[in-house]
Amino acid sequence: MSVRLDATSSLSGREVLRRGLQVSPELVQGVWITLLLAVLAAGGRVVVPMAVQQTVDTVVLGDAGAGRLGLLLGGAAVALVITGICSALVNVRLFRSSEAGLARLRVTAFRHVHDLSALTQGTERRGSLVSRVTSDVDTISLFVQWGGIMLLVSVLQIVAATVLMAAWSWQLTLVVWATFVPLVLILRPAQLRVSAAYARVRQSMGAMLGAISEAVVGAETVRAYGVEQRTQRRIDGAIHDWRQAQVTAQNRVATVFSSGVLVANGVLAVVVVVGTLLGIGGGLSAGRLLAFLFLVQLFTGPVQMATEILNELQNALAGWRRVLGVIDTPVEIADPDGGGRGTARGAARVELDGVEFAYPDGPTVLHDVHLDVPATTKVAVVGATGSGKTTLAKLVTRLVDPAAGRVLLDGADLRDLSLAALRERVVLVPQEGFLFDGTLADNVAYGARGADPGDLGRVFDELGLTDWLATLPDGLGTEVGQRGERLSAGERQLVALARAHLAGADLLVLDEATSAVDPATEVRIARAMSELTAGRTTITIAHRLSTAEAADLVVVVDAGRVVQVGPHAELVAQAGPYAAMHDAWLAQTS
Ligand SMILES: Nc1ncnc2c1ncn2[C@@H]1O[C@H](COP(=O)(O)OP(=O)(O)OP(=O)(O)O)[C@@H](O)[C@H]1O
């Protein structure tokens, strides 16, 4: 049941295109009109050479008069304006459709990352998925906006130039192609070396930024352990590597650029020589020969950029393939076929029946867990760190599905229930409840749509938190800051409890925070907890003796197995892991 993100990364270029257009149909909306405009724009590139040819052959060397010249110039001017407008329209249209398509791709991908997030994906993994999607879509966008346009225009202008040349002199056209193609092939390896050099630049840039940001973020640790010098050496080394890579890349670019100019001039020279010879033979007029020289430029320009464009095309395809890979990763936690059923509200009974679980590519972390939690029972789950308590909480709230066995809510397998019905009845209060930038009221009302200030007041009142609220500068309107940074750890827990109370679930799963809080807040939290859990089924992952003592049932987890179940008093009296844990707690507090 593991989630593999590279499942679709084997798509061929054509499949990427097909699937990509399926996800973002906006990309090809009105593409025919854009293509037509592009053909017109490319046609415009040959207007000047044609005007030159006509002027030379009919006015300069021929017997046409000034009227003919005026007509030619006027016609050329009008044609240039029209093609200018066409090429502007092509740019705008390509930009619009690509941005619309890429926006759709971003939305789809980020939504999907969010759906995946409820799974086995850790926060880290999610973060890296998000940054991967962001940078990949940027790569695609860069290509479409620059490379794509260049590619389209270049190809069309080479075609237009070839057509015109062939109409004038097929011999000279053959000569142009015959000199041009081998020269391009000779340039190609040099261009590849440029790409490789730039790949090195990007890589060393990443390493440099990594080294710097680690030193900045970890400044306190660096100082505390007195390793400034080592850190500095690493940064210096990274900067040096980066500079080195830049210099190499620039040198190669200079070489390729000059070779490109050489190639362009070489082709021109050959055209002049062969063209003159043809002209002497009477096959080619002076005007056409001159126009040929202009047309050859339409070839050599794009070739200078061809490698860069092809590279970007390849990067864009690879990026597209990866983003589609993310989008096509199946979401495991989804509504059952047909949407799933609802359940009747009221205090919930929870059963675990032979549950096993393993994280992707990991060992089994829960083994054959059987547990029966009758309605309104308060359960405390205790166990050493890494024993599987949080995993148990994820299974009961269906953030993950068991590999074997079943989790039942009032006798129904969680996988048969609609997620909406499940989320209404079951709420998880995570170890570190996340607060969003906003007011206290926003944060408490987060999971409960349509809550009014009266409801919020009632929640604080019922949890015995009115006096705490009064100590805050703006009461419910207090801004909590990003991630709730303006509140203390204990206060954030109180907000998380109020949020859970307002959500009014039938089954509460609390992953008790481990962060130490001051005694006054500790008392407040304990009081709010006992109010919150009254009349509800609750499963609390307990790190405090007081929580275990207050529970109806204590469940002891050890290395993924439930090893003891019973009331606190009973378990304390037995020789076993719980009694040992209890002694340790007592030793700690006395
Ligand atoms: N996202 C994950 N991917 C892979 N392995 C994980 C993941 N989360 C937890 N594990 C592993 O599963 C086991 C149980 O972890 P779990 O978080 O359930 O422990 P815990 O009892 O809640 O520990 P703690 O008291 O420290 O919170 C551990 O061995 C842990 O390494």
Ligand SMILES: [Mg+2]
């Ligand atoms: Mg945990």
